[in-house]
Amino acid sequence: MDIKRLMLAAFLLIVVLLGINFWPPSAPPEAVPDFAAYARVAEKKQAFFDFVRPSIQIENSLILAERQALLAIKASDAIEARYADFEVEQIRQLAEKYRVPNREALSDNEVLTNLLSRVDVVPEGLALAQAANESAWGTSRFARDYRNFFGLWCFTEGCGVKPRQASAESTHQVAAFDSVRAGVAYYLLTLNSHPAYAALRARRQDLRVAGQAVTGDALAAGLLRYSERGQDYVDEIKQMIRGNGLESRAD
Known part of the structure; x- marks a missing residue:
């Protein structure tokens, strides 16, 4: 070699x-x-x-x-x-x-x-806007108690907590994490791997090939399936990025 x-x-x-x-397995859950x-x-x-x-x-x-x-x-x-x-x-x-x-x-x-x-980064501004939106600026129960800032679901027994309004037949749970970083890692992996966000990844790849800026505003259009609100959700995320000065290039 x-x-x-x-x-x-x-x-x-x-x-x-x-x-x-390297989060110690015996460490207590991170305080919010x-x-x-x-x-x-x-x-x-x-x-x-x-x-x-x-x-x-x-x-x-x-x-x-x-x-x-x-x-x-x-x-x-x-x-x-x-x-x-x-x-x-x-x-x-x-x-x-x-x-x-x-x-x-x-x-x-x-x-x-x-x-x-x-395997590519997600613009910081997009992640911050979604975290703020999904967690009501860190005040939601799931953000406070379970370090879930992105409204992430999971589908295996014991992976999280069942929403109070969920039906008896519902199998999904709201994911629980010991640290904010663990929740962020799960969120990024979801965008980078789930079939629902193939359009987001394709848009990012197109921008890379063209040598153009990979921005949160550009990728937000690929979040149509992140929320049942569809285009209204996408528009709100874009507005949060612009209104809070979060736009940044993903290099």
Whole structure:
């Protein structure tokens, strides 16, 4: 194995280690500030953004590291004309994580191409606007008690808490997390893997190929299925991005 491949192998190992959640398993659930206690709206909003933003930045940085690893594998294959075993393993692990459909029937090149449309960052402004909208600026019960700032559902027994208004036949629960960062990671993975947000990912990929800015306003149109409100929800998220000065480029 040449020196470039050895360096790539070391880089991929670092990516794997960075992706490990070092939140101690015995640590108590993260406390959420009492955002309702703020008398001034501007101060409440700033406190909310300051609280949620670091988790978004950390998780986006981990996704970016995964993406850079995939791009390095792609560049290495262009030189060597084949993937090394450790590169194939990295591709397969990420394909499982990001739920690439029919991955067993695809070639490694096809899986890698699919992954590059999924393993990408979500604009910080979009994530902040959705967090504010879904959690009522951090004052909802699910944000306060379960660190769920994005209205995320789960479907396995014990994964969360059943909404009070849910019917007896309902099988979904509102996801519960021990930390805000864990909830952010789940949210980002949902946008990057769930079939409902294929349009968002396609739009982001198109912007990448065209060398244009990947912004929250541009990707918000891909959230039609995030809420039963559809286009009204999309319009509201866009307005929150603009009204709160949250627009930023996802580099």
